[in-house]
Amino acid sequence: MSYVALYRRYRPKNFSEIIGQKAIIQTLSNALLTNRVSHAYLFCGQRGTGKTTIARLFAKSINCENRQKNEFEPCNKCESCIEINEGRSLDLIEIDAASNRGIDEIRNLKEGIRFAPVKSKYKVFIIDEVHMLTKEAFNALLKTLEEPPAHAIFILATTEPEKLPSTIISRTQRFDFKKLTINEIIERLTFLAKAEKIKITPDALKEIALSAEGSLRDAESLLDQIISLGYKEINLEILEDVLGHLNFEKTSQFINYLLNKDVKNALIFIDQIYQDGIDLINFSATLLKLLRQILLLKVNPQIAEIIKEEFTDDQFEKIKQFAQNFTINELEKIIDSLMRIKERIKYSPIATLPLEMIVINFCQNENKNSKGE
Ligand SMILES: Nc1ncnc2c1ncn2[C@@H]1O[C@H](COP(=O)(O)OP(=O)(O)OP(=O)(O)O)[C@@H](O)[C@H]1O
Ligand SMILES: [Mg+2]
Ligand SMILES: [Zn+2]
Incomplete structure (x- = not known):
């Protein structure tokens, strides 16, 4: 049996399993109890706080076949609930706006919206990372939100509500998800x-x-x-070991790609850690710290005694090799571009782009230099 991540295995199946977000659950459960469901919701807030989870729960409850008048929880036993739990309901449509940004996708969506639900009362559309849509797609979406068919419910989710047009926001009922304490x-x-x-x-x-x-x-x-x-x-000791180890493994692997001017794998690596949910600002900070130590060791080998204490023998061996194989100029160049990356990641429409640019710039210039251009 292949390994299924914790967060998948224990994904909450009831509102009662949700941690925090009390005000949001209160309002949504009221809407379910009084049968006053709105046609467009906007779920804003930091990643990993329950937006998608609650959107699916809400979809499950409104379409649950067994749900009684005085109940807002889904039964998790009827066909509709089971289909949603297994991710195969035809009446719950999840769209990732980050990879379906254009007008065609929204046009397809508009076509789809006209059709009645396959077997449930409502057709629910969850549009994730909705801020990534293009302007044309927003306009198309706006038209839909202005006159939604009675059977359609939209749940727009985003980590960056400030990037949404106000016309969209004003058509929705907005919920701001809180960071968990x-x-x-x-x-x-x-x-x-x-x-x-x-x-x-x-x-x-x-x-x-x-x-x-x-x-x-x-x-x-x-x-x-x-x-x-x-x-x-x-315990704390094991945890710190694991954290330090994971960090070192990742950063040194990335530094290795830079050293070999392996653009392809460096870019795959960035995409992968981003998909894994690693914070790119944190990653860049760890990277910067390690590169600084490599540079210090390069310009002053006597510093070895001090640096050594922070690492295992294997790790220090790797650092020594990096110091030997990079030129001072190369190290300076990457460090210099990494120093300004925090702001750039924050304001980039695509989170991975600033790091990708560093990789491409660094590897290309070096290729040129080595060809003597
Ligand atoms: N409030 C919460 N209560 C219980 N579990 C939660 C909560 N928030 C997140 N989780 C857990 O984290 C996992 C991911 O949450 P979810 O997909 O809902 O986050 P999200 O807010 O949609 O994040 P993103 O913006 O990255 O899409 C869930 O499967 C669940 O295990
Ligand atoms: Mg989500
Ligand atoms: Zn049910």
Whole structure:
């Protein structure tokens, strides 16, 4: 059996399993109880806080065949609920706007919207990362939101509501998802650890919760990585080892691609860590720190004694090799561009783009130089 990530296996199936976001659940459950469902919702907020999860739960509840008048939870037993849980309902359509940005996709969507639901009361459209749509696509979407058919419900989700046209926002009922608090994250991790029969000390739990910066998905994914390394008992020491190890493995692999001017794999790598939910600003900061140590070692080998203490022998060996194989000029160049990357990532329409540009610039210039141009 292939390994299924924690956050998939334990995806909440009921509103009662949702951590935090109390005000949002309250309003949505009221709408379900009073049967006053709006046609367009906007879910805003940081990644990993429950937007997609709650959107699916809401879709499940409104279409649940067994749901009684005084109940807002889905039954998870009827055909509609089961189809949604298994991700094969024809009446729940999820669109990732990041990869379907254009007018054609929205046109297809508009066509699709006209058709009645296949078997349920409502057809629910979840449009994820909706801020990524093009202007034309927004206009098309706006027309749809102005006159939605009675059977259609839209749930737009975004991490960057400030990039949405106000005309779209004003047509929706908006919910702002909150970052989860440390205690909320600890509550969930404790539950998961118990379910997985893992022992974990309170200080390690707190450290995982802190490093997740309000995203439950990040917290779960970190716990998952530690568990998948085979640990059954986790304390702060193990956690810090694992964190440091994961960081070093990733950054040194990336530095290796740079050293070899391997543009292709460096770009695949960036895409992969982004898909894995690694924060690119954090990654760049770790990268910068390591490159600085390599540069310091290069210009002053006597510093070795100091740097050595921060790493295992294997890691330090790698750092020494990097220091030998990069030129000072090369190191300066990457460090220089990395110093300004935080702001650039923040304001880039595509999060991975600034790092990709660094890779391409660095590797191309070097190829030119080596050809003597
Ligand atoms: N409030 C929450 N309560 C319980 N679990 C949560 C909550 N938020 C996130 N999770 C967990 O994290 C996983 C990912 O959450 P979800 O996909 O809903 O995040 P999102 O807000 O849609 O993030 P993104 O903006 O990256 O799409 C869920 O499967 C669930 O395990
Ligand atoms: Mg989502
Ligand atoms: Zn049901």
